Amino acid sequence: xxxxxxxxxxxxxxxxxxxxxxxxxxxxxxxxxxxxxxxxxxxxxxxxxxxxxxxxxxxxxxxxxxxxxxxxxxxxxxxxxxxxxxxxxxxxxxxxxxxxxxxxxxxxxxxxxxxxxxxxxxxxxxxxxxxxxxxxxxxxxxxxxxxxxxxxxxxxx
Amino acid sequence: xxxxxxxxxxxxxxxxxxxxxxxxxxxxxxxxxxxxxxxxxxxxxxxxxxxxxxxxxxxxxxxxxxxxxxxxxxxxxxxxxxxxxxxxxxxxxxxxxxxxxxxxxxxxxxxxxxxxxxxxxxxxxxxxxxxxxxxxxxxxxxxxxxxxxxxxxxxxx
Numbered sequence: 001x002x003x004x005x006x007x008x009x010x011x012x013x014x015x016x017x018x019x020x021x022x023x024x025x026x027x028x029x030x031x032x033x034x035x036x037x038x039x040x041x042x043x044x045x046x047x048x049x050x051x052x053x054x055x056x057x058x059x060x061x062x063x064x065x066x067x068x069x070x071x072x073x074x075x076x077x078x079x080x081x082x083x084x085x086x087x088x089x090x091x092x093x094x095x096x097x098x099x100x101x102x103x104x105x106x107x108x109x110x111x112x113x114x115x116x117x118x119x120x121x122x123x124x125x126x127x128x129x130x131x132x133x134x135x136x137x138x139x140x141x142x143x144x145x146x147x148x149x150x151x152x153x154x155x156x157x
Numbered sequence: 158x159x160x161x162x163x164x165x166x167x168x169x170x171x172x173x174x175x176x177x178x179x180x181x182x183x184x185x186x187x188x189x190x191x192x193x194x195x196x197x198x199x200x201x202x203x204x205x206x207x208x209x210x211x212x213x214x215x216x217x218x219x220x221x222x223x224x225x226x227x228x229x230x231x232x233x234x235x236x237x238x239x240x241x242x243x244x245x246x247x248x249x250x251x252x253x254x255x256x257x258x259x260x261x262x263x264x265x266x267x268x269x270x271x272x273x274x275x276x277x278x279x280x281x282x283x284x285x286x287x288x289x290x291x292x293x294x295x296x297x298x299x300x301x302x303x304x305x306x307x308x309x310x311x312x313x314x
């Protein structure tokens with residue numbers, strides 16, 4: 001399937017759609033407060049990307065580019081993408097929406113790190129992500145998975 | 158209730174007990190591999206603290222002291238504790254085990270940050286923890302909760 005991935009703008013409609021997703025938390029609440037308090041404008045840029053089915057948001061993820069000087073995962077150290085809140089609404093799962101979002105993220109050509117919250121190892125494996133060697137100081141309670149573009153490998157400490 | 162909180166040692170018995178907890182992940186697998194490969198010795202120090210009922214581990218948490226130079230949460234910037242994997246086995250919940258572990262952590266007198274995975278806001282509120290002002294670059298997809306000892310407040314950016 002060929003889904004159209006869109007960068008999501010911060011507005012009341014999008015924030016209302018976000019409430020349908022399980023991983024609704026401080027990030028979404030903060031965006032809502034900032035909008036209500038006019039700290040950010042309507043239709044501001046957000047770190048979210050999504051896929052619509054008709055006018056309904058059915059899948060989303062957040063992407064943020066971490067600067068090379070903070071990179072503790074990749075060799076050579078470089079800018080990389082942190083991916084979080086990848087989620088597809090229950091009725092739309094197993095139809096390729098999650099894969100379309102991950103493929104979109106890979107399209108930037110940067111290494112990707114994610115810290116999946118739910119048991120989804122089979123999905124991430126299929127997407128070419130692998131576990132890092134756990135480093136407590138860096139990873140604490142996380143279970144990081146990473147994707148390496150060509151020429152990139154894991155940083156050793 | 159007055160529960161005895163113990164620092165847990167890394168050994169096969171403890172790692173077997175860990176399998177009963179939901180938040181079993183890369184951290185535990187890595188400890189097991191290190192033990193099997195003799196990278197760490199039997200009964201090495203671990204970042205885990207726990208409470209036993211008889212000889213059964215029924216509650217645990219992980220604690221790690223973050224150095225002041227990495228502190229992006231507290232004012233003045235200082236060493237603080239990161240707390241994760243606070244979990245009580247289902248049959249032992251609502252008996253004060255979780256509270257005993259959190260009180261133990263507070264006993265170090267340092268600020269505490271945690272990033273709860275499950276819907277447990279009421280519990281953390283009762284423990285005196287509060288939400289931070291969300292900062293995307295710092296918090297990404299996290300929902301950090303913090304506890305301030307006397308004289309400490311939230312860092313502003």
